[in-house]
Amino acid sequence: MNSLLPFLGAIFQSVSFTLDKAILSFKKTGYKTYVGLSFPLLFVFDFIIFLIFKSPVSLALFAGALLWIFLARVGISIGTNLFYYRALEKDTLSEMTMLGLLAGLPVIIFSALAFPDERNLFIIALAVISFAVIIWSHWDHHRFEIKKDTLSFLIWFLFVVPFGALLSKIILGSWDAIVLMVFQDGLVALILGWFYLKESAKVPRGAILFLLLTNLFSSVGWILYFLSIQKSGIIYTGLLFSLQPLLTYFASVVFLKEGLNRKKVLAFLVVLAAVGVAQVLRPL
Secondary structure (H helix, E strand, O other): OOOOOHHHHHHHHHHHHHHHHHHHHHOOOOOOHHHHHHHHHHHHHHHHHHHHHHHOHHHHHHOOOHHHHHHHHHHHHHHHHHHHHHHHHHHHHHHHHHHHHHHOOOOOOHHHHHHHHHOOHHHHHHHHHHHHHHHHHHHHOOOOOOOOHHHHHHHHHHHOOOHHHHHHHHHHHOHHHHHHHHHHHHHHHHHHHHHHHHHHHHHHHHHHHHHHHHHHHHHHHHHHHHHHHHEEEEEHHHHHHHHHHHHHHHHHHHHOOOOOOHHHHHHHHHHHHHHHHHHHHHHO
C-alpha cells in the first residue's frame, strides 16, 4: 500500500498543475490573483481532510527546533510557489514541468549525504539515470533556451528546494503529514492572502470551478507525497513522484495543445522503466 502513495500523489498533482495553467490562461488571472485565492482554498481542503482523519496535534510539535524547521518550510513553500506561478504565467506548462524535474537530483544527493537510511545505491543510480535523461531531453543546440522568470524558478528549485525536502524528512519524524499540511498551508494562506487576496476580485466566474478542483487535487496530492516520505523515504518517493511532471507534460500536450517533443517522450519511457524496476526489486 505504501508504494501506491507516490503514484497516486503524482496523478493528483499532474491534474492540479494542468488545471493551474488553464486558470492562468483566463483573462485578468495573473499569478498574484491565483496565489491570493488558491492558498486559502487549499487550507480549507486540508482542514476538511484533517477533520475526517482526526490527526493528532499537540503543543510539543512546536517545541524547540521543530518550530524553526516548520517556519523554514513555510518560507521555502512561499518562495517556491511565487517563483513557480510567476514563471508559469508566461511560460508553457510543458517547459515548467520538465525543468522542475531537475530539482530531483540535488534532493537525492543531499538526502543521501544527510540521512544514512536514504543511502540505497541502487535507487540512487536509477534516479541519477532518470534525471540525466531528463536533462538530455531538454538540451537543444548546446544550451537551454529559458525565459528570465523561468530561470529564477530553476535556480530556486536547484539550490533551495532540496533543503525543503531535507527539512520535510526531519519534521515528519515527529509531525503527521496531514497536520503538517494544515498548519503549513494555513500560515502560507495568511501571509500570501495579506498581500494578494485583494487580487481575487479579478478572478472570472469561469475560473472558480477550476480553482476549487485544482486545490482539492493539490491538497490530496501533497498529503500523499508527505505520507510517502514518512513511510518510504525521500529518494524512493522522489523517484516515483518524478512521474508527476512527465504526466503533466503529456496532459499539456493533450489538453493544452502545447506540442509533442520526441526526446521528451523517450525520457518519459526511460523514467517509467526505472520506476518499474525500482518498484519490483526494491527490498520490502
